[in-house]
Amino acid sequence: MKDETNSEKRPEARLAPGFQDYFAKDFLKREKMIRTIASVYRRFGYEPLETPALEYLDVLGKFLPESGEPLGGVFALRDDDENWLALRYDLTAPLSRVVAQYGPTHLPTPFRRYQVGPVFRRDKPGLGRFRQFYQCDFDTVGTSSVLADAETVQVLCASFAALGFAESDYAVLVNNRKIVNAALDSVGVPAVEGTRLAVLRAIDKLDKFSRGEVRKLLTVGREDSGDFTKGAGLDARQADFVLDFAESGGSSRREVLEALNSLLGNVEAAKEGLAELAEMTNCLEAMNLPESVVSYRPGIVRGLAYYTGFVFEASLTFEFTDDDGVVRRFGSVAGGGRYDNLVERFTGQLTPATGASIGIDRLLAALNMKNPDKAADLSGLVVVTRMDKDRTAEYIRMTHELRTAGIDAEMFLGTGGFKKQMRYADRRAAEVTIIAGSDEFDRGEVSIKDMLLGEKLSKEVEGRDEWRKEQPAQFSVKREEMLSKVKEILARNRNG
RNA sequence: GGGCGGAUAGCUCAACGGUUUAGAGCGCCGGACUGUGGAUCCGGAUAUCCGGGUUCGAUUCCCGGUCUGCCUACCA
DSSP states (O other): OOOHHHHHHOOOOOOOTTOOOOOHHHHHHHHHHHHHHHHHHHHTTOEEOOOOSEEEHHHHTOBOTTTOOBOTTSOEEEOTTSOEEEEOSOSHHHHHHHHHHHHHHHSOSSEEEEEEEEEEOOSOOBTTBOSEEEEEEEEEESOOOHHHHHHHHHHHHHHHHHTTOOGGGEEEEEEEHHHHHHHHHHTTOOOOHHHHHHHHHHHHGGGTSOHHHHHHHHTTEEEETTEEEEOOOOOHHHHHHHHHHHHOOOSSHHHHHHHHHHHHTTOGGGHHHHHHHHHHHHHHHHTTOOTTTEEEOTTOOOSOTTOOSEEEEEEEEEEEEOTTSOEEEEEEEEEEEEOTTSSHHHHSSOOOEEEEEEEHHHHHHHHHHHSOOHHHHOOOEEEEOOSSGGGHHHHHHHHHHHHHTTOEEEEOOSOSOHHHHHHHHHHTTOSEEEEOOHHHHHHTEEEEEEHHHHHHHHTTOOSHHHHHHHOTTEEEEEGGGHHHHHHHHHHHHHHO
């Protein structure tokens, strides 16, 4: 309206959908969480690895075979040399590149690494679904031992425990794709990629739809919300068997193992998977992982096409009431499994690997809700106000003294009256404010205000005169005592 | 990707069935209050997503786009 020519060209300050800004509080919380998880990974012997966010598209494996054009779902761009580069969509593909590139001559075998970092997916963003999000991966490459799979489960449990979740808050479900495949073989589900995938996807929906609806997906297809999903084309007998298999369970791992043994015991193809599951059972027992936390679920398949053996899925089990009063559950926060042929893509050599990944963003939201971290909510900041601008040198010395003692301190650098300075201290969530004007300087003192206490007390004060006169939560001390008094308040805030 | 809704101030929401000055609460800014973030009172700024159509006249009706919510699909 005012300046048409310019306002046309001015960009609108806005975030691309699916991306997020992290301000101080959330950033700090996430950092702390990642540190906790990474320290668990390291305690289990995984070493850190960092790789670039951008990789060659063919390295990531997401291109159309004919044209070499990037597949949907990945952010890709062309480099000067016309080669396609793409933002990584997970941390597993870069890992397989590293293993294939440096090989056993440079890397120990098994190679066990963890990696934390953002990954990018060009999907439609939605609630809790972002186009950039953090993953915490840990994997063991170079061994097919079930021990590595069992330890992966153990790491997941240890991570949740380290984050402060109770055993009743989370659950890890375990399954083995070899058993699923054998089960499908045994009823004659065609070993065609398309059919198999459709069946697996259908099974995966058992916790979302009723058995009857999933049955439709297994057979003729299903219509919902204006969209038709093609069925897997199984006949009635096959569908029922698949459903029975997926829903078979028991009250303990051994019971499920037995149920599966009796269901598939005489299927030759199931032998390997069942043996692995039996070994897993022994390992989990030796690891003392409670039945209530780690259980077997033949219906867990984790859509991913590349899993070849064990699959894991960890979810938070507690319920909460969201802003709209609806009772919800967080659901899956980590997943993983065995992928024995991901490195083969590069080397032609079969390279067994297993691992899992914890998704940070959802877990962080859950943690905030479940175990609000009091300490993480405290800023630890001291604001030194500048009432008398002529005494700036004094304020600088005070601020420096606090900083030297390891306290986060900030002198008010803005312009404005004292009221504004107090408001600033409030905004910054300062825990302590240092106040010194001519009154204090004359006496060789400083006033110290406990901001948290002050906020609490302010609720009890009615009128302004009372508020001004009493100055609750504020006291004056000799200049030399400033540091020790500030320390006292900071310590008190932390210890309740 | 498919289906159905929605889009009014920083936020949450109003505005009969089309026409005045598009309102409120919260928040924000300022004042009452040379030195105190709360409370109270007073004052102030800020909005109809974009483009087209119908009309004397559109926040309102129609079409398209964008964004957004839910469902569904997908999820390496």
